[in-house]
Amino acid sequence: MQISSAMVKELRESTGAGMMECKKALVETNGDMEKAVDYLREKGLGKAAKKADRLASEGLVSIAINKELTKATVVEINSETDFVAKNAQFISLVENTAQHIQDKSIKTTDELNASMINGVKFDENLKTQIATIGENIVVRRFATVEQSNGVLNGYIHSNNRVAVIIGATCEGADKSKVADFLRQLCMHAAAMKPQVISYKDLDKDFVEKEFIALKAELEKDNEELSRLGKPLHHIPHFASRLQLSDEVMKKATEDIKAELKAEGKPEKIWDHIIPGKIDRFVADNTILDQRLTLLGQFFVMDDKKTIEQVINEKSKELGGKITITNYVRFEVGEGLEKKSEDFAAEVAAQIG
Numbered sequence: 001m002q003i004s005s006a007m008v009k010e011l012r013e014s015t016g017a018g019m020m021e022c023k024k025a026l027v028e029t030n031g032d033m034e035k036a037v038d039y040l041r042e043k044g045l046g047k048a049a050k051k052a053d054r055l056a057s058e059g060l061v062s063i064a065i066n067k068e069l070t071k072a073t074v075v076e077i078n079s080e081t082d083f084v085a086k087n088a089q090f091i092s093l094v095e096n097t098a099q100h101i102q103d104k105s106i107k108t109t110d111e112l113n114a115s116m117i118n119g120v121k122f123d124e125n126l127k128t129q130i131a132t133i134g135e136n137i138v139v140r141r142f143a144t145v146e147q148s149n150g151v152l153n154g155y156i157h158s159n160n161r162v163a164v165i166i167g168a169t170c171e172g173a174d175k176s177k178v179a180d181f182l183r184q185l186c187m188h189a190a191a192m193k194p195q196v197i198s199y200k201d202l203d204k205d206f207v208e209k210e211f212i213a214l215k216a217e218l219e220k221d222n223e224e225l226s227r228l229g230k231p232l233h234h235i236p237h238f239a240s241r242l243q244l245s246d247e248v249m250k251k252a253t254e255d256i257k258a259e260l261k262a263e264g265k266p267e268k269i270w271d272h273i274i275p276g277k278i279d280r281f282v283a284d285n286t287i288l289d290q291r292l293t294l295l296g297q298f299f300v301m302d303d304k305k306t307i308e309q310v311i312n313e314k315s316k317e318l319g320g321k322i323t324i325t326n327y328v329r330f331e332v333g334e335g336l337e338k339k340s341e342d343f344a345a346e347v348a349a350q351i352g
Contacts, residue, residue, distance in 0.1 A: 001031040057333045058082045061163035062098040063154040072165045073102035075142040076330045080135040145326045151175040155186035161332040164189045173320025194294040197327045199241040211239035239288040252281045
């Protein structure tokens, strides 16, 4: 018997099951609607499939870290409501999934779904959880970081919606102390949201475009600040250290010397003044780095120093060299948007 899209639609509306499940049920029952309904109920697909059509944009993150502090896994699992995200069963699911991914060295979603957990395939276990908890649940993303030649640590914010992992090499430094320090950096990253480790990770064309937008933003702000009689923003000549070439830095130094000379400062004290003014020049002309890069941001626990400066100081304190090599930050729901899809078009696309 030919199974029409109208039959699939009718069955879907009466049972809440997914389109593919409805089509299969109708094929298996030769188009008998009542038997198809029974078929779906016996399979227990209806409730989970229906929930799977709804956007899951709430949820939790979790991190699993091995005892040696050399391997960490972070996972984001979404639910539909914040209420369910506080459910003990859901919390356990998120934590167990992170540990499962790490234990099995799972790399992809397909590997995860096909893996065995509690004696059944992961995707079947997830369907059972959906049916029990009563909401759509989606393993949105996960990542595993390995730091075999150093140490790593992680941090989950108190709302369990933001997780950060940072790994580093630590030549000559005590690993446990470096790990404690990395946790502080993770807490910083949770709050300040850097996108990458360093300005070196930024694309040159991207920086140029953002610089144009940055200047326009500051100039616009200055119009309002001027109207209010408040101090104006400095309009930078650059946005990132990616733009601060040797030639640029040489000219900046020469300009500072000329300024000091014009002010009548004795030349013998210039060496004490110039480093601070160079730091100010770099700070004024790396606003993009301060917004987007971990190393370029000012440390939340000491806003007079950048993370890069804090790392250098900590390296000296611990008698080694700390170099950040890995950084992952997950925030629940970031980038998710609700989709509006026409049912008929959806049927046509998936059923044919």
